[in-house]
Amino acid sequence: xxxxxxxxxxxxxxxxxxxxxxxxxxxxxxxxxxxxxxxxxxxxxxxxxxxxxxxxxxxxxxxxxxxxxxxxxxxxxxxxxxxxxxxxxxxxxxxxxxxxxxxxxxxxxxxxxxxxxxxxxxxxxxxxxxxxxxxxxxxxxxxxxxxxxxxxxxxxxxxxxxxxxxxxxxxxxxxxxxxxxxxxxxxxxxxxxxxxxxxxxxxxxxxxxxxxxxxxxxxxxxxxxxxxxxxxxxxxxxxxxxxxxxxxxxxxxxxxxxxx
Amino acid sequence: xxxxxxxxxxxxxxxxxxxxxxxxxxxxxxxxxxxxxxxxxxxxxxxxxxxxxxxxxxxxxxxxxxxxxxxxxxxxxxxxxxxxxxxxxxxxxxxxxxxxxxxxxxxxxxxxxxxxxxxxxxxxxxxxxxxxxxxxxxxxxxxxxxxxxxxxxxxxxxxxxxxxxxxxxxxxxxxxxxxxxxxxxxxxxxxxxxxxxxxxxxxxxxxxxxxxxxxxxxxxxxxxxxxxxxxxxxxxxxxxxxxxxxxxxxxxxxxxxxxxxxxxxxxxxxxxxxxxxxxxxxxxxxxxxxxxxxxxxxxxxxxxxxxxxxxxxxxxxxxxxxxxxxxxxxxxxxxxxxxxxxxxxxxxxxxxxxxxxxxxxxxxxxxxxxxxxxxxxxxxxxxxxxxxxxxxxxxxxxxxxxxxxxxxxxxxxxxxxxxxxxxxxxxxxxxxxxxxxxxxxxxxxxxxxxxxxxxxxxxxxxxxxxxxxxxxxxxxxxxxxxxxxxxxxxxxxxxxxxxxxxxxxxxxxxxxxxxxxxxxxxxxxxxxxxxxxxxxxx
Numbered sequence: 001x002x003x004x005x006x007x008x009x010x011x012x013x014x015x016x017x018x019x020x021x022x023x024x025x026x027x028x029x030x031x032x033x034x035x036x037x038x039x040x041x042x043x044x045x046x047x048x049x050x051x052x053x054x055x056x057x058x059x060x061x062x063x064x065x066x067x068x069x070x071x072x073x074x075x076x077x078x079x080x081x082x083x084x085x086x087x088x089x090x091x092x093x094x095x096x097x098x099x100x101x102x103x104x105x106x107x108x109x110x111x112x113x114x115x116x117x118x119x120x121x122x123x124x125x126x127x128x129x130x131x132x133x134x135x136x137x138x139x140x141x142x143x144x145x146x147x148x149x150x151x152x153x154x155x156x157x158x159x160x161x162x163x164x165x166x167x168x169x170x171x172x173x174x175x176x177x178x179x180x181x182x183x184x185x186x187x188x189x190x191x192x193x194x195x196x197x198x199x200x201x202x203x204x205x206x207x208x209x210x211x212x213x214x215x216x217x218x219x220x221x222x223x224x225x226x227x228x229x230x231x232x233x234x235x236x237x238x239x240x241x242x243x244x245x246x247x248x249x250x251x252x253x254x255x256x257x258x259x260x
Numbered sequence: 261x262x263x264x265x266x267x268x269x270x271x272x273x274x275x276x277x278x279x280x281x282x283x284x285x286x287x288x289x290x291x292x293x294x295x296x297x298x299x300x301x302x303x304x305x306x307x308x309x310x311x312x313x314x315x316x317x318x319x320x321x322x323x324x325x326x327x328x329x330x331x332x333x334x335x336x337x338x339x340x341x342x343x344x345x346x347x348x349x350x351x352x353x354x355x356x357x358x359x360x361x362x363x364x365x366x367x368x369x370x371x372x373x374x375x376x377x378x379x380x381x382x383x384x385x386x387x388x389x390x391x392x393x394x395x396x397x398x399x400x401x402x403x404x405x406x407x408x409x410x411x412x413x414x415x416x417x418x419x420x421x422x423x424x425x426x427x428x429x430x431x432x433x434x435x436x437x438x439x440x441x442x443x444x445x446x447x448x449x450x451x452x453x454x455x456x457x458x459x460x461x462x463x464x465x466x467x468x469x470x471x472x473x474x475x476x477x478x479x480x481x482x483x484x485x486x487x488x489x490x491x492x493x494x495x496x497x498x499x500x501x502x503x504x505x506x507x508x509x510x511x512x513x514x515x516x517x518x519x520x521x522x523x524x525x526x527x528x529x530x531x532x533x534x535x536x537x538x539x540x541x542x543x544x545x546x547x548x549x550x551x552x553x554x555x556x557x558x559x560x561x562x563x564x565x566x567x568x569x570x571x572x573x574x575x576x577x578x579x580x581x582x583x584x585x586x587x588x589x590x591x592x593x594x595x596x597x598x599x600x601x602x603x604x605x606x607x608x609x610x611x612x613x614x615x616x617x618x619x620x621x622x623x624x625x626x627x628x629x630x631x632x633x634x635x636x637x638x639x640x641x642x643x644x645x646x647x648x649x650x651x652x653x654x655x656x657x658x659x660x661x662x663x664x665x666x667x668x669x670x671x672x673x674x675x676x677x678x679x680x681x682x683x684x685x686x687x688x689x690x691x692x693x694x695x696x697x698x699x700x701x702x703x704x705x706x707x708x709x710x711x712x713x714x715x716x717x718x719x720x721x722x723x724x725x726x727x728x729x730x731x732x733x734x735x736x737x738x739x740x741x742x743x744x745x746x747x748x749x750x751x752x753x754x755x756x757x758x759x760x761x762x763x764x765x766x767x768x769x770x771x772x773x774x775x776x777x778x779x780x781x782x783x784x785x786x787x788x789x790x791x792x793x794x795x796x797x798x
Contacts (some may be wrong), residue, residue, distance in 0.1 A: 082600075177556075251264040251270075
């Protein structure tokens with residue numbers, strides 16, 4: 001499990017008191033849900049907190065094919081016969097790591113039910129396939145993230161087992177600081193990128209499901225730091241990936257042209 | 261390109277303004293009105309690149325091709341809409357024309373145009389490049405007033421542009437505090453008006469002619485600045501004759517109510533011109549349908565189930581098929597069994613893969629019948645009206661789906677403007693398909709219009725709250741949506757397309773069974789190519 005430990009401090013710029021709140025939740029071992037749009041810093045936050053709390057971080061990126069066995073484990077074959085192989089959730093529960101289920105909503109609803117016994121006072125993980133009841137390590141914590149704009153509701157029975165932190169894009173100055181730090185561009189260029197992101201976010205619900213994320217801005221800024229023309233970098237990293245609708249894309253490209 | 265203008269303006273300054281096409285080809289200038297932004301369908305050709313001109317060049321003479329009108333280019337549309345939006349973002353003062361000569365009025369417009377563009381360029385530097393390409397300047401000798409206006413407009417936008425004419429130099433000095441054009445000298449509307457008056461007086465002293473009626477703000481992308489002036493002002497230039505797009509004309513009453521006490525639900529509606537949702541725009545009146553009255557012709561015997569048709573439109577879901585001979589990945593359980601068989605000296609099974617597949621499943625299906633007046637037509641070769649066929653098909657289909665465990669509901673709708681989308685429930689999901697349902701189904705009648713988007717949104721909500729997954733709306737309709745208070749033929753089509761998209765995002769599949777085979781291609785634009793089929797003749 002040491003392979004899952006984070007040795008260097010991941011850069012994270014707090015936007016409020018989310019670090020202190022998370023530490024309090026961890027102290028009480030209350031499962032935490034991280035809500036927020038894509039690319040706003042949820043994963044970076046949990047990496048930072050795992051480093052700060054000196055816990056291993058086991059991440060599972062959920063998708064619509066993620067099954068309960070992908071989390072708990074399965075029987076495998078080897079030369080001697082069949083062998084039980086713990087899944088990432090089981091490993092985390094046994095060793096006292098933080099298990100981070102990224103994009104929980106993407107997993108099938110029946111899959112998410114497997115976490116229920118771990119998230120109440122029982123703190124156990126039943127492994128019916130190998131007839132074992134895993135008692136969670138005292139240091140174990142379950143953290144899940146999801147994007148509420150994904151048009152899929154989270155089951156109330158799952159939702160009510162967590163306390164939650166709501167993440168939004170940082171305010172403009174802070175976001176510019178993050179973009180400048182992550183990419184190495186000048187602060188003025190970072191501010192111009194953030195102004196462009198704010199413009200794309202105005203189209204949310206009007207052709208776009210979500211505007212440009214902080215991660216997209218960092219990508220664009222990295223291209224600029226590499227020597228790419230700012231306008232070309234933003235077309236490539238922001239306008240073109242954001243939408244496939246011809247009208248929206250034309251509007252985004254024109255906005256990029258207007259911005260640089 | 262025009263469709264991208266609305267999101268473009270929203271992203272630039274969060275400006276939401278209805279866009280209108282100017283039908284008259286002779287009106288070649290953009291203008292703002294209380295109705296929104298009006299964009300011309302033709303504009304005069306402009307000289308291609310202003311950067312190629314300088315004060316020392318030989319005066320260019322515009323060729324006939326250059327002044328012939330043409331369809332606006334994408335760049336021109338962006339330039340003109342961004343300029344108009346800059347007015348909406350930065351022009352917050354309306355001038356009183358009293359006491360101003362016509363030339364000074366034109367100069368107020370020019371200086372205000374330059375001011376909003378300068379402010380816009382401080383925020384969005386790329387707009388400078390966009391606008392500058394249209395600032396070609398003619399160097400006729402001696403220059404007329406409009407020539408000087410174009411040169412001043414260029415000078416106020418382009419700090420690199422050198423113009424020796426004293427009037428242009430004076431205009432620049434009045435407008436900016438320094439030669440680099442980094443700060444405005446005009447501190448407010450009063451200062452701007454004063455500067456325009458001084459420049460206008462100079463025009464008078466130069467004895468330059470100015471015809472206010474023929475004057476058009478230049479370059480061509482700039483709007484007519486009509487909104488800069490107080491509404492009742494007696495100005496010299498042209499006032500536009502704008503005709504309103506009738507919207508929300510209100511429900512026309514008078515039709516007999518076919519429903520019991522209706523529960524109103526409000527839904528948003530997509531306005532393609534803005535484009536954005538109009539919140540709580542359409543009212544759906546939901547009620548149980550009334551049974552057929554004795555005087556209504558009623559078929560006493562319901563038709564038999566349509567089993568042959570069930571397989572065609574059976575709801576499906578994605579699932580893993582285990583133990584396949586080939587597939588995307590290994591089936592671990594099958595592998596283990598194969599190894600166990602090998603080690604116990606038996607021949608192992610070869611089917612050790614699994615793959616994704618669509619399989620038929622029960623779930624819930626809401627059959628939504630379009631009961632608008634147009635479905636009362638009898639198609640050639642048919643004995644019954646389209647609506648009678650749809651009622652029978654809905655009954656048969658519900659019977660057949662019920663036999664395989666699918667929960668079915670039969671609902672119907674017609675509309676009378678946005679305030680009254682009548683939604684009638686014949687059978688709910690868990691209600692039995694009995695004689696009362698048949699009587700209610702027979703009680704439905706074709707009438708009024710088709711506000712499809714609102715009905716689809718309501719059906720989607722009902723499915724989400726009462727139906728089991730996978731959920732599906734199966735619409736039986738004869739063609740395009742239409743309503744009495746909507747005169748834009750694309751408005752309700754676009755709204756319906758958005759309603760389908762919203763339903764899909766919520767996990768509700770929307771399919772369409774078309775009663776009129778001729779309408780299938782147009783409906784595919786709303787529902788998607790694979791989601792529309794024609795109702796079979798038999």
